[in-house]
Amino acid sequence: MTYELVSGLETHIELSTKTKIFCGCTTAFGSEPNTNCCPICIGLPGTLPKLNHQVVRYAIMAGLATNCQINNISKMDRKNYVYPDLSKAYQVSQFDKPLCKNGYITLDSGKKINILRIHIEEDAGKLVHERGDTFVDYNRGGVPLIEIVTEPDFRSIDEVKEYVEKLQLIMKYVGVSDCKMQEGSLRCDVNISVRPQGEEKLGTRTEIKNMNSFTFMAKALQYEYDRQIDVIESGEQVIQETRRYNDDTGETESMRGKEDAHDYRYFREPDLVTISTTDEEIEQIRSLLPELPSAKLDRYINEYGISATDAAIIAKYRKVAEFFDEACEGVKAQKIVSNLIISQIFRRFPTDGEKEDFEISITAKMLNDLVLLIDNGKLNMNLAKSTLEKMLDTGKPVSELVSEKDLSGVDESALRQICEEIVSANPSAVSDFKNGKTNAFKSLIGGVMKATKGRADAMLATKILEELIK
Amino acid sequence: MITREEIQNIAILSKLFIDENELDTLTQDMAQIITFADTINTAVEELEDFEDINNLSNVFREDEVLPSYDRSLILKNVDGGENGYFPVKKRV
Numbered sequence: 001m002t003y004e005l006v007s008g009l010e011t012h013i014e015l016s017t018k019t020k021i022f023c024g025c026t027t028a029f030g031s032e033p034n035t036n037c038c039p040i041c042i043g044l045p046g047t048l049p050k051l052n053h054q055v056v057r058y059a060i061m062a063g064l065a066t067n068c069q070i071n072n073i074s075k076m077d078r079k080n081y082v083y084p085d086l087s088k089a090y091q092v093s094q095f096d097k098p099l100c101k102n103g104y105i106t107l108d109s110g111k112k113i114n115i116l117r118i119h120i121e122e123d124a125g126k127l128v129h130e131r132g133d134t135f136v137d138y139n140r141g142g143v144p145l146i147e148i149v150t151e152p153d154f155r156s157i158d159e160v161k162e163y164v165e166k167l168q169l170i171m172k173y174v175g176v177s178d179c180k181m182q183e184g185s186l187r188c189d190v191n192i193s194v195r196p197q198g199e200e201k202l203g204t205r206t207e208i209k210n211m212n213s214f215t216f217m218a219k220a221l222q223y224e225y226d227r228q229i230d231v232i233e234s235g236e237q238v239i240q241e242t243r244r245y246n247d248d249t250g251e252t253e254s255m256r257g258k259e260d261a262h263d264y265r266y267f268r269e270p271d272l273v274t275i276s277t278t279d280e281e282i283e284q285i286r287s288l289l290p291e292l293p294s295a296k297l298d299r300y301i302n303e304y305g306i307s308a309t310d311a312a313i314i315a316k317y318r319k320v321a322e323f324f325d326e327a328c329e330g331v332k333a334q335k336i337v338s339n340l341i342i343s344q345i346f347r348r349f350p351t352d353g354e355k356e357d358f359e360i361s362i363t364a365k366m367l368n369d370l371v372l373l374i375d376n377g378k379l380n381m382n383l384a385k386s387t388l389e390k391m392l393d394t395g396k397p398v399s400e401l402v403s404e405k406d407l408s409g410v411d412e413s414a415l416r417q418i419c420e421e422i423v424s425a426n427p428s429a430v431s432d433f434k435n436g437k438t439n440a441f442k443s444l445i446g447g448v449m450k451a452t453k454g455r456a457d458a459m460l461a462t463k464i465l466e467e468l469i470k
Numbered sequence: 471m472i473t474r475e476e477i478q479n480i481a482i483l484s485k486l487f488i489d490e491n492e493l494d495t496l497t498q499d500m501a502q503i504i505t506f507a508d509t510i511n512t513a514v515e516e517l518e519d520f521e522d523i524n525n526l527s528n529v530f531r532e533d534e535v536l537p538s539y540d541r542s543l544i545l546k547n548v549d550g551g552e553n554g555y556f557p558v559k560k561r562v
């Protein structure tokens with residue numbers, strides 16, 4: 001029998017605010033333990049939380065960017081559970097009135113992954129285990145999170161991966177989070193169940209907590225899919241529980257029975273007042289949203305005529321896409337810009353992380369100046385490429401690297417004269433070419449380019465040479 | 471009814487120092503608090519959802535960093551902590 005995978009995702013994303021959700025402590029990553037703390041975020045009795053306005057704005061931006069409706073009236077609730085990383089023994093979260101609801105993200109296949117809700121909450125502290133002892137660092141305690149909950153709409157591991165990548169990119173574009181999985185600013189809890197192909201009823205699900213890498217997530221999902229099928233095939237039943245993925249064994253292992261909402265004894269947080277957002281405020285936030293990745297991709301392919309592959313590579317990195325857009329100002333052939341970025345500039349940014357940060361020595365305007373010269377036929381491609389290298393090395397604009405003489409190019413009669421000289425100086429290459437050695441032609445073109453210091457129009461030179469040899 | 475011993479026990483669990491001669495007053499106060507809480511239980515439940523506390527909404531702070539506390543103060547209640555951390559007591 002074949003089994004279908006059914007999966008839903010809860011994604012926790014750390015917001016890029018400067019301060020924590022309920023106090024003015026910094027959210028800076030990597031500080032000495034317990035140095036970004038105050039009585040509020042270590043949960044001392046008698047302290048009062050005050051909500052960071054930016055957290056609400058960011059959550060609404062995240063919601064609008066994922067096609068959510070925004071609740072005009074929203075509130076905070078206490079989620080009670082006892083664990084040492086939670087200073088107050090409850091987490092301030094949202095239960096029945098989250099800020100955002102009913103959104104979706106569209107996959108490349110056109111399939112929509114429905115988003116049930118997005119709510120805001122505080123992060124817990126970090127447990128450190130050392131020689132059998134456990135310690136707590138509350139620097140992360142109180143850092144604002146949004147939790148994005150999907151319907152169980154995923155039917156394959158690839159769909160899960162694509163969704164997380166898309167979500168990550170959208171959040172980076174909108175600027176609400178850096179979504180760095182390795183630093184834990186994007187973590188996923190994955191719900192998974194299996195059912196016989198064609199069956200309508202959902203199987204019993206398990207939940208794998210705190211996945212912060214694509215590789216682990218794919219491995220854990222595959223393992224859990226196989227494990228649940230084995231359990232069912234052996235005539236037993238899948239138990240609803242929380243499991244953890246152990247990368248040393250490549251297996252998931254049981255952590256604890258799955259809690260249901262009532263186990264958390266949710267109740268309204270009495271120390272925080274209602275969050276009310278008017279339609280005007282929502283529209284104002286919507287107007288501040290940047291162009292989203294899907295819209296950019298669409299524009300690159302349909303308006304600029306760039307291949308889907310190249311467009312995706314550019315749109316994958318927010319800073320690159322912004323650089324590209326600026327470098328395309330007034331350019332007729334945007335394809336030249338994308339080619340220069342992908343085939344030439346990216347050589348200096350080999351890793352994903354480097355492309356992400358994109359600390360480039362020239363401004364987009366400088367690339368724009370260069371491309372406009374190509375566009376207007378003032379600079380040929382070869383010379384443009386070598387000039388770009390010099391620009392990247394020195395950070396200087398094209399005007400300082402290319403002389404007026406270079407820009408004037410070589411006119412046709414001068415070029416014809418040079419071609420004639422090259423042909424008469426290389427009789428062996430000419431006869432080789434006549435004998436069918438097409439490579440010999442390249443050395444003739446090379447000679448012309450060398451003689452003109454790369455200023456000649458290669459197409460025109462080819463045409464003249466062909467005429468001369470025939 | 472709440473007893474002196476219970477108050478003493480709560481004080482120990484909460485790591486609060488209570489003077490012997492404060493105990494009687496505290497026991498009485500606590501008894502009053504519990505009676506008050508019982509009064510709330512007798513209140514008639516309204517089905518109306520309470521959206522606002524005191525009709526207040528949107529009390530926000532702006533996203534501006536304030537100095538955090540000195541770590542020695544943060545860790546004061548755990549006797550200075552261990553290497554800058556809060557130690558977690560082992561549970562049986």
Ligand SMILES: [Zn+2]
Pocket residue numbers: 020023024025036037038039040041042142
């Ligand atoms: Zn704080």
